[in-house]
Amino acid sequence: MPKDPAKASADKELKSLEFRLDELIEIMNHLQEENRILRDHQENLVTERAQLIEKNELARTRVESMINRLKAMETSQ
Template sequence: MDSLQETTGDLDRLQQRLSELLELLNRLEEENNSLRARQESLVAERATLVQRNEEARSRVEGMIERLKALEEAGT
C-alpha cells in the first residue's frame, strides 16, 4: 500500500504543479497581450509625433524661405 500512497502523492503534486503552471501561463498570456496593445499604442503615437514634427519642420522652413525672400527683396 505504501507504493500506492506514494504514487497518489506524486500524482497530487503533479496535478498541483500543473495547475500552478496553467495559472502562470494565463497570467503571462494576459501580460503579453497587454504589452502588445501598449506597443501598438506607442507605435501609433510615435507615428503621429513624427508626422507633426515633419509638419512643423515644413512650416519653419517655409517661414525661413519667406524671410530670406523678404530680406533679398529689401536689399
C-alpha cells in the same frame, strides 16, 4: 485493508504533480494576459510615434517655409 505504500507514494506524487500543473497553468494564463496588454501598449506607442513623426514633419515644413519667406524679405529690401 491497508493501503499499498507504493500506491500511496504514487498518489502523493500525482497530487503534487497536479498541484504543480495547476500552478503552471495559472502562471501561463497570467503571462498570456500580460503579453496581450504589452502588445496593445506597443501598438499604441507605434501609432503615437507615427503621429508624432507626422506632426514633426509638418512643423519642419512650416519652419522651412518661414525661413524661406524671411530670406526672400531680406533680399527684396
